[in-house]
Amino acid sequence: MAVTITIPTALRQYAAGKATVVLEADNVGALLRGLVEQHPTLGKHLFGEDGRLRSFVNVYVGDEDIRYLAGEATPLQAGETVSIIPAIAGGTR
Amino acid sequence: MLTFNATSAAQLAAHAEATYPDECVGLLLGRLEADHKTVLAIYQAENRWAGQVTLAANDDPTSRRDRFYLDPRDYLRADRAARAQDLEVVGVYHSHPDYPAIPSERDRVGAQAIGGPSFAFVIQSVRAGRAAELAAWLLVDEGARFEQEEMTVWP
Numbered sequence: 001m002a003v004t005i006t007i008p009t010a011l012r013q014y015a016a017g018k019a020t021v022v023l024e025a026d027n028v029g030a031l032l033r034g035l036v037e038q039h040p041t042l043g044k045h046l047f048g049e050d051g052r053l054r055s056f057v058n059v060y061v062g063d064e065d066i067r068y069l070a071g072e073a074t075p076l077q078a079g080e081t082v083s084i085i086p087a088i089a090g091g092t093r
Numbered sequence: 094m095l096t097f098n099a100t101s102a103a104q105l106a107a108h109a110e111a112t113y114p115d116e117c118v119g120l121l122l123g124r125l126e127a128d129h130k131t132v133l134a135i136y137q138a139e140n141r142w143a144g145q146v147t148l149a150a151n152d153d154p155t156s157r158r159d160r161f162y163l164d165p166r167d168y169l170r171a172d173r174a175a176r177a178q179d180l181e182v183v184g185v186y187h188s189h190p191d192y193p194a195i196p197s198e199r200d201r202v203g204a205q206a207i208g209g210p211s212f213a214f215v216i217q218s219v220r221a222g223r224a225a226e227l228a229a230w231l232l233v234d235e236g237a238r239f240e241q242e243e244m245t246v247w248p
Contacts, residue, residue: 093159
């Protein structure tokens with residue numbers, strides 16, 4: 001089923017400048033793998049060396065963080081929007 | 094190149110003064126043409142730092158005076174607010190209370206190599222409660238360093 005995935009501005013340089021990508025996938029893991037297949041350089045920004053989603057990278061299905069759903073096994077419905085959202089932190093001292 | 098409209102720059106300065114002596118954080122909404130970013134609005138987020146990530150050995154989970162955390166849920170809200178106005182998130186801002194508008198090593202670690210030419214890191218320095226200099230930076234070399242970006246504010 002076709003699902004829309006939104007790419008944050010800071011990662012679009014690794015996705016041929018695209019703001020959204022539409023892919024066929026039944027769950028979040030398959031969707032992310034499909035995205036990385038199309039745009040390989042996105043891979044190291046999304047996944048750590050252990051193959052797991054990096055801690056600063058968050059994936060939302062609608063309004064829900066997949067960490068509070070079924071992670072990469074979270075099922076997707078046709079027409080759903082999946083968002084990749086970075087966390088950003090910093091500090092002076 | 095980053096261009097601010099004067100209203101957004103003034104709102105950003107006011108946000109940084111309002112949270113002083115704590116750091117503030119928010120997102121820059123605007124238009125992106127090639128790598129030229131025009132900021133037309135800001136999205137004021139809450140500094141939700143509570144030690145969610147490790148930035149340095151001396152992290153204090155209670156200190157928002159020298160740490161900030163932009164929660165991804167706030168980023169998602171800002172992204173939706175931007176799209177509703179036919180704008181995009183073109184960068185992030187935070188304040189440096191009594192510290193120059195130069196990115197720190199914690200800022201570099203906390204950006205997690207997610208940056209590049211289309212995403213600005215703007216820093217508002219605040220001294221003794223009053224907004225001081227504003228500067229824009231780009232995260233370059235795969236996240237290895239920040240480079241200052243040319244910035245203008247138009248009236």
